[in-house]
Amino acid sequence: MLFQYLEDSARAHSARIAVIDGERTYSYEELEAASNQMARTLRNQGIGRGDRVGLHLDKSLEAIIGLFGILKAGAAYVPIDPASPEWRLNFIARDCALSGVITIPTWHASLRDVESLRCIILVEARPTNTLRVPQEQGAPVTLTWADVRAQSSAPVEPLAESSPEDLAYILYTSGSTGQPKGVMLSHRAGHAFVDWAFSVAGVRPGDRVSSHAPLHFDLSVFDVFATAKGAATLVLVPTSLSVFPRELADFIAYKHIAIWYSVPSVLTQLVARGELSRHGFPNLRTVLFAGEVFPLKYLRQLVLTLPRPRYLNLYGPTETNVCTFHLVTPADLARSEPLPIGQVCCGDEVFVIRDDGILAGAGEEGELCVAGPTLMSGYWGMEERTRQVLGPIPGHAFAYRTGDRVIRESGGALCFLGRRDDMVKVRGHRIELSAVEEVLLRHPDVEESAALTLPDDLTGNELRAFVVLRDNASTSPQDLRQHCANYLPRYMVPTRIDACEALPKTTTGKKDKVRLQEQARQLV
Template sequence: MISQDGEVKMKSVTEYLDHSAAVYPDKIAIVDQYRSITFKDLRKEALHIASYIIRHFQLFHRPVCFYLDKSASCISAMMGIAYSGNFYTPIDTKMPQARIEKILETLENPVILTDKAHQEKVRNFMGVTDVFCLEDAFQEPCEESAVYEKVDKIIDTDVLYVLFTSGSTGTPKGVIIGHRSVIDYIEWVVETFHMDADTVFGNQAPFYFDNSILDIYSMLKTGATMYIIPQMYFAFPIKLLEYMQKNLINTIFWVPSALCLVANLRALPKRHVDSLSKILFCGEVMPNKQLNQWRREYPDALYGNLYGPTEITDVCAAYIVDRNFRDDEALPMGKACRNTEIFLLDENDRLVNAPEKEGELCVRGTCLAYGYYNNPEKTKAAFVQNPLNHSYSETIYRTGDLVKYNERGELVYICRKDYQIKLMGHRIELGEIETAASAVAGVTQNCCVFDDRRQKIVMFYTGSIEEKGLSTSLKGMIPDYMIPGKFIRLKIMPLNLNGKMDRVLLKQKLEE
């Protein structure tokens, strides 16, 4: 727990829920479209789940999946699995069957928690033998003493969750994160962004996406309230803003695509959310054109550009927006989070310090994942010995992201290493083209991919501008050799399960 001098001495995230349930027992913790639940009842549900797992399965340090609609019950499941000394993997009910089967195969057919509504469907999954329902766990008596015998055996390096991420390949990889990494991250988040029991989160991120870690565990630590915003509202921005206003939401942590949707559909001036004071975003590049629209509508809000892949517990760098930017400028990523070191390596694994010189962003610290579940080959490629340290074993994570320092010493994102191409002798970062196009009037979203077969840059975009007009506008902003060879206007930009632009699907469209 937390000592009298404020020093954090925790070994399990379940201590967050124990603390909030004791201090704020009757305060609403989570509101979804089905119900609201207090901290006391959230803990009660979690303990029943833990007790059931211990009694019926005798598992410890093993994966337990939950297959549930996005709801407060998912948080009960997460905490119940954690209390039992095991680790969780969320499986969303909207996930494609093939992806679910791959996840279960990687986890070697784990126990699955579901509810009566989905029980039959879960039993049809490949190789699943052990399935239990929330309703059954809640009906059985809770042996709290047996639960805390397990809790006492947990240490802070034990695994908390395995989240599956596809990255640019489309093949799911199970990222393994421990209790200590989440605790380290959440302590920084709460302190940096001044979150407390008065914070009201408007959750957008799916629970199988690492962005949700900030909402969930900040809520559990501080006694804040989290509203799980129904997904349908993101298709109707005015209704979304009305929902936020009605429920006094003051803090959001969304993917940029969600923020851009609200800005692009001109909803911001039509419905003001008086309570909104913190606007954080992460997961992809946030274009300044749309960010500036938010800043004009909410000039006094705190804006935070957070960066980090799933492999470093969600976020390893942050920039609190402190100055104005033109629409065609790149927004900085800022600097490393507390207790995390970020450094850049060039193609020869030499340290990059000079401003404007690009390098691959590498990370070391408590935030690092333990690798990919049952995938030693991928783990070995990304989690490597620090090439700057030849004296002892020290693991770093190579993100595959190319970045640079600006003149202020802030990190600035360029693109993925696999988005950097060579064309006609020129080295080109596709992200630079996207940044330029984002500032063009009449462009709402855009994404560049490289057609390897035809050796051509292709830009997919949405907006009112014609292809020829977009090409002409770009000629005044970037060199001729960077102008895409083909422009494809779409009615809607495809998004992946996490709400980010689906580059894999766009790449596949080139072959159609």
């Protein structure tokens, strides 16, 4: 089970620092004890195997304690973005039938009417153990951090009937295209990914590993569990630093980060605005990135500025954990095409299925399908949707259809071509939005780009784009359209290109296409 990583490291390296949260630190012995207290608190409320417990907290020491405590109780943790609106919190709480939730006092009133809840554990911003909440007739039991810390810290009795197939966590999708989906991952799936990632990243005892991704984003699975497996130190990166690249660069240097993992957008901002050359980063040994395509323009600059670390591109939808990877080589930096997503990993198998349902050969495009131990168990409460994406494919009895289009190069490496739903039609022509974005990024004044379409009565779709320009750039929209015309066929040149100070991002750091659509509509 995933919590065994913590238990093993606490036995072997009890005094090592497990977590750094600002000025606060916890050793492995302290984290083990505190998570036992949380597990006992939940067990006392009848929460155990098969139950779900919401983790509705900013990334913090308390959140890490809660995460491991939930798993030790035998339940699955359900991380909920604390910045999301009230309707989403209530939707997930009811959809997932949460038995418990760990949150802050601000949200107490919003959760009291959730019928499935047995307990609500309230955490103050910096627990002082003075909070007291009156109990109401028929409402879930309300507990405080003081109640948790009053429990015994002795090891919790393991559940005899537990299985690697037990649910470990549920990650809800953004829901930008409809109803949020809860992706169910088992302990088996988590182990298959973490054991591989721990090895390929080279996590060592005492390493400092960044925790940049929020807990509701799948990148956090590596941060939390690979760090615990290696008796390394998890360094919680303040959320606020993501919008201040210079300060984030200072944080990486001053905190002696050895292993960094984030979406490419964060690394792009570090290259463009972080003034990385101010630091030597002697401790930085491995840089992992995943979640979106890393523009080669910025990857080249990053490797040139910081040549010492290894750079690894990890690929995999939330439904598969990570299923392929690619170690960046000097030859990759000379490519004109996007970086490969590489070779299969984690004991998985991958298949490329053509549009006619036949297995694709070398050089043929198709949809990437994944089979193996890292696969999700399904979508919570959505059996029909699960059957649509998990099932038989040619050459394998059971696999996940990713919806991602890929091609296999002659050397065997897989290359990502784009999302199946990222392909649009403008005036009858098929257009890959990511291809337009990549060309815009070639312009020396462009730091970020995003392409999208708006419905148009005459053409069906109008192609639009947004860019973030470097400071003091004098490039005009017409200059950018001409730049696109130099590389793209006429029908792929955006009819309008708008400059903005920053592209809106989701809480996981990716481009927020929904908000971009709204911005574009306002500019018609």
